[in-house]
Amino acid sequence: MKVAIISDLHIGYERFYDDAYEQAREALLEASKVADIILLPGDVFDKRAPKPEVIAQALGIFRELGSMQWKAKVEWLRGQGRAYTSAPIVAISGTHERTAAGKENPLGLLALAGLVVDASESQVLVSKGDEKVVVYGLGGLSEERVVEKLKELNPQPVEGAFNIFMLHQSIYEILPFDESFMHYDDLPKGFDLYVCGHIHSRVKATVNGKLFLIPGSTVLTQLKEGEQERKGFILFDTEKYSYEFVEIESRPFIVKRLKFDNATIKDVRSACDNAIRECVESSKKKPIVKLYLEGTFELGGAGELGLRALIAKHANDAILEMDTSALKEPEMERSIEGIRENSIDSVGIKDIGMQLLRNRLKELGFRENINVGELFEILSDQKTSKKDKIIENALKFLEDGQ
Numbered sequence: 001m002k003v004a005i006i007s008d009l010h011i012g013y014e015r016f017y018d019d020a021y022e023q024a025r026e027a028l029l030e031a032s033k034v035a036d037i038i039l040l041p042g043d044v045f046d047k048r049a050p051k052p053e054v055i056a057q058a059l060g061i062f063r064e065l066g067s068m069q070w071k072a073k074v075e076w077l078r079g080q081g082r083a084y085t086s087a088p089i090v091a092i093s094g095t096h097e098r099t100a101a102g103k104e105n106p107l108g109l110l111a112l113a114g115l116v117v118d119a120s121e122s123q124v125l126v127s128k129g130d131e132k133v134v135v136y137g138l139g140g141l142s143e144e145r146v147v148e149k150l151k152e153l154n155p156q157p158v159e160g161a162f163n164i165f166m167l168h169q170s171i172y173e174i175l176p177f178d179e180s181f182m183h184y185d186d187l188p189k190g191f192d193l194y195v196c197g198h199i200h201s202r203v204k205a206t207v208n209g210k211l212f213l214i215p216g217s218t219v220l221t222q223l224k225e226g227e228q229e230r231k232g233f234i235l236f237d238t239e240k241y242s243y244e245f246v247e248i249e250s251r252p253f254i255v256k257r258l259k260f261d262n263a264t265i266k267d268v269r270s271a272c273d274n275a276i277r278e279c280v281e282s283s284k285k286k287p288i289v290k291l292y293l294e295g296t297f298e299l300g301g302a303g304e305l306g307l308r309a310l311i312a313k314h315a316n317d318a319i320l321e322m323d324t325s326a327l328k329e330p331e332m333e334r335s336i337e338g339i340r341e342n343s344i345d346s347v348g349i350k351d352i353g354m355q356l357l358r359n360r361l362k363e364l365g366f367r368e369n370i371n372v373g374e375l376f377e378i379l380s381d382q383k384t385s386k387k388d389k390i391i392e393n394a395l396k397f398l399e400d401g402q
């Protein structure tokens with residue numbers, strides 16, 4: 001069978017017009033023309049409580065998919081997930097959809113509406129004629145819980161089928177900056193293919209002798225240099241054990257590094273101006289341009305750099321991001337600070353927040369095995385009432401420690 005892997009749609013991400021919606025729609029509709037099964041490894045939505053307009057966008061796309069004639073059918077689901085449709089559109093919840101235990105998340109609503117199959121912590125069998133594909137899904141979990149949860153679930157492949165393990169998690173070998181991330185070694189053995197979401201750029205690796213694939217997000221969110229690659233989805237052929245990457249029309253993202261050596265303000269401005277113009281001319285659609293300014297410049301008599309004016313000047317033909325942290329001039333550092341703050345993405349903020357919380361608990365000497373993810377959800381959502389004993393102790397600990 002042909003399996004499309006489409007990840008991190010982030011429907012409802014607001015920063016770049018309707019890109020998240022338009023690119024999600026294009027990826028899903030293109031995939032429906034060429035694939036027997038669509039796999040969605042998490043972050044279909046950008047937020048755990050999307051606005052009605054955003055839910056409507058998602059319902060619109062998935063209704064369109066659901067009304068198509070699918071040759072492959074979902075036969076059964078084992079586990080706590082939900083399968084109220086036989087259409088082979090199989091999803092798991094991601095970190096952006098995560099809610100406190102026992103609470104509904106927006107992906108669950110799509111499953112309840114019979115538009116996707118929610119395979120979080122479940123196993124789903126899809127068949128087409130004699131061919132069988134089994135997907136074991138693990139929804140996005142907090143980093144400290146995932147290894148333990150995997151041991152508890154003990155996922156096993158099904159004999160006589162092509163077995164896919166789908167997750168939404170940070171992996172230490174890909175992001176080697178946090179020791180709490182799971183390792184490739186923690187993944188269950190015996191599966192034919194591993195697919196993962198969460199990481200927004202493409203990854204191909206080998207795990208347990210089999211392919212481990214991440215298609216990356218269908219929309220730009222983090223403005224990292226690695227995200228300049230074209231967006232799209234993976235189309236995997238289970239018979240040939242090979243895949244291709246299918247590109248979609250996505251907004252261009254171009255990163256340029258401009259180096260200066262005692263340049264005048266005029267030089268800096270015109271170099272930026274030229275770089276932006278080049279990017280605009282080479283793009284079909286209004287591009288997102290990120291300029292890194294590096295080196296040294298002199299203030300002279302011309303006042304500050306005026307990068308805000310530059311952004312305003314190009315407002316109609318480019319979305320500009322400037323990073324001046326490597327350009328030596330204190331006054332401009334100040335004037336640009338506000339612009340840089342805008343570039344911190346909500347994914348980043350959540351990760352940073354959890355890391356701070358984890359470090360603070362460690363510093364204070366909190367010894368119990370805490371679910372930092374859940375604690376973070378509670379602290380960032382006052383309405384959550386569920387608190388277990390350890391969480392309550394941790395909250396007390398944090399309060400007393402200050």
Ligand SMILES: [Mn+2]
Pocket residue numbers: 008043094096198199200217
């Ligand atoms: Mn994501």
